[in-house]
Amino acid sequence: MIFTVLNITAPVFFLAAIGFVWVKLGFEYRVQFVTRLTMTLSVPCLIFVALMKTDIDPEALAALSLASLVAYLVVMAACFVLVKIAKLDTRTFLAPLAFGNTGNLGLPLALFAFGEVGFGYAVVVFAVMAILSFTIGVWIVSGGGSLKRVIQEPLVGATLLGALFLWQGWHTPQVITNTLELIGQMAIPLMLVTLGVAVARLETKAMTQAVWLSAIKVVICVGAAWGAAAWFGLDPIAAAVLIVQIATPVAVTSYLLAEKYGADAQPVAGLVVASTLLSVIYLPLILAFVI
Template sequence: MVVLDLLGIVFPVFVCALIGWTWAKLGKAFDSETVTGLTVQIGTPCLVFDTLTRLDLNLADFAIMAAATAATVVGFAVLALPWLYAARLDRATFLPALMFPNTGNMGLPICLFAFGDRGLALAISFFAAMVILQFTVGVAIASGRASLRMALTSPVLYAVAAALPVMAFDWEVPAVAAKTLHLLAGFTIPVMLIALGVSLAKLEVRSLGDGLAVALARLLIGFGVGTAVAWGFGLPPDAAGVLILQSSMPIAVFSYLFALRYGRRPEAVAGAVVLSSLLGFVSLPVVIWLVRFAGISF
């Protein structure tokens, strides 16, 4: 029964990503710019606002999860920096990969299937905070200079800002707007997973040795820090499970894009992204079993 439950959580995510990967390998047309634009600019902000305002999540829950997210990022950096130094790997190249997991494409559906709608709401709280940190701290590390511009132009930031007063004052979103947002939010997760598969198929993978080392470090550091932060914050089981799952996600594709844009060994980062994603499909069922079925207490 547990095996079937685990399969029901991981298999839909794998199939959607595999569809995208197969589509790209067959040479089928896929306008990544248009699909990514629709997902990032429209689908994701609608999903964030719809989930935060429609589901059972109050402002305190959101604030605690956001604070815990910030703590995990600090923990990732604290462990990653000495490891990169010991491994003689460039920090500007690989630190963003170790600090910022794929909490969107892969994290949101995994948490949804593992913990239901409540899990999705908590995962989106983690994701929203992570996006803001990734487009400020992550960009600053990769580029060598700090900038708020990318974060301030992210639609997710404004979706969160719009959702917070609705959550705080328990306002009711007009039915027409709520149904429209819910409809637009519905395409986001499957399209994100298909786009992830296409991205993985198109990445030019080299430097597999460094990539494998970074991929393993991302998963191990993620699980360790996520577990420690969940325990330290005294999170309830569902929030702790979501936090650990999100922390244990593979490297975000954005880490490759940052490396490509700023000339930080993009071929090596691409290898780390692909390998960590493959390892994630193997390791995540174990993590899900630990947080969802093994009865771990925090």
């Protein structure tokens, strides 16, 4: 199982290394432009298509959605307490600690570990995370303000529309689906290269802090997911997927959101790198326990 995780995480580091080397060689990289392109266009397309193309039983969908919502609310509350105890900036640290990389790490991991059924469950957890992350999460990172500004975020609209298509079983015409899918394919490579650019300027202090925060995040997430799965009586595969998805490391989108809304993006980049490195160790352990 460790090789499965390595096969998924290794490309993450290879693409980030490209951004790292690019900056070290002195080449120009406009983070603001790339961030706007990915967060306004490619990531919304990626989310919408992923949600629209999944297939899951309505009863299982309802139970897993509620369990995911409860688990994430518990995680957010626990991380808020952690941030306050550690005297850290809520705007910078809360959302990255609460929301994991359920998309480009959690989805393929669920597919390889649990097959098509597990992948369908994983998309549901991803949808709940995306709705919370791109509404409450964006509101936190942006420093509050008008909720209208959050609702107008393209990511929010894409997530809600994708959830509606998932619920109703609708599909766009194939030519539109192919176009949206192609645009969405830009997202992950661009996000990872941008992460490498950020790491090239990362301070050692940020990495030291990121390691212990990432370790505590794992404990909080696994505990919350296990409790929610037991409370809602999820079947073994759904429970396992929920635990793995919520325990995924900090997402690259957290760094891009910090850049976009003017939060301190460097510590967030440190969290992404540290938590992803740790995931190579703890995700196989979690999978060995839940399978």
